[in-house]
Amino acid sequence: MKFSLLSIFVVLLFSGAVQAQDLKNVQVLPFKNAREIVPYMKEMAKDLGVKCNYCHNMKDKSLDEIKHKIITRDMMKMVKGINENFMTPLKMDAITCWTCHRGSTSPPYNINEKP
Numbered sequence: 001m002k003f004s005l006l007s008i009f010v011v012l013l014f015s016g017a018v019q020a021q022d023l024k025n026v027q028v029l030p031f032k033n034a035r036e037i038v039p040y041m042k043e044m045a046k047d048l049g050v051k052c053n054y055c056h057n058m059k060d061k062s063l064d065e066i067k068h069k070i071i072t073r074d075m076m077k078m079v080k081g082i083n084e085n086f087m088t089p090l091k092m093d094a095i096t097c098w099t100c101h102r103g104s105t106s107p108p109y110n111i112n113e114k115p
């Protein structure tokens with residue numbers, strides 16, 4: 001009995017510690033852990049028509065090794081800036097990566113054309 005209570009305590013402590021330092025290198029997005037960031041990442045990957053490894057070293061996603069990941073941080077800042085400075089004051093819907101990219105890494109010049 002004593003042992004099982006102790007092991008529950010250790011498990012709780014450990015999972016808490018793991019969650020607290022879950023994300024290591026998130027500079028722009030407001031997310032605190034994988035449970036919050038992964039759904040956003042899935043949506044963003046779909047908006048660009050790519051898989052996670054387009055931007056990530058799949059052994060450690062916190063590394064900044066791939067140039068697409070670096071560019072993406074600036075794109076995230078751009079989207080945030082457009083929404084905060086223009087779309088919200090205009091009371092219009094927020095833009096997303098999809099607004100321009102439409103499922104491609106290179107947005108179509110004519111928005112009515114398929115990429």
Ligand code: HEC
Pocket residue numbers: 022023024025026027028029034037038041042044045048050051052053054055056061062063068069070072073
């Ligand atoms: C187009 C590029 C891109 C794609 C595709 C992408 N990511 Fe990311 N990901 C990023 C960027 C940029 C960051 C850092 C964001 C920041 O600094 O705010 C990040 C951060 C993360 C982190 C946090 C890592 C850490 O500890 O610092 C996780 C986890 C993650 N992505 C998971 C995924 C998964 C899972 C997928 C596929 C479903 C995916 N990403 C697809 C660009 C991408």
Ligand code: HEC
Pocket residue numbers: 044048067068069071072075076079095096097098099100101105106107
């Ligand atoms: C206002 C339009 C617009 C929005 C919104 C936008 N992008 Fe872009 N993005 C572009 C344009 C234009 C390019 C340049 C494409 C080219 O040169 O072919 C680009 C290029 C990129 C590239 C570089 C592709 C490469 O070859 O390395 C990445 C990665 C990218 N965007 C990610 C994103 C992500 C992620 C978002 C959402 C957070 C986003 N973009 C939102 C217009 C946009």
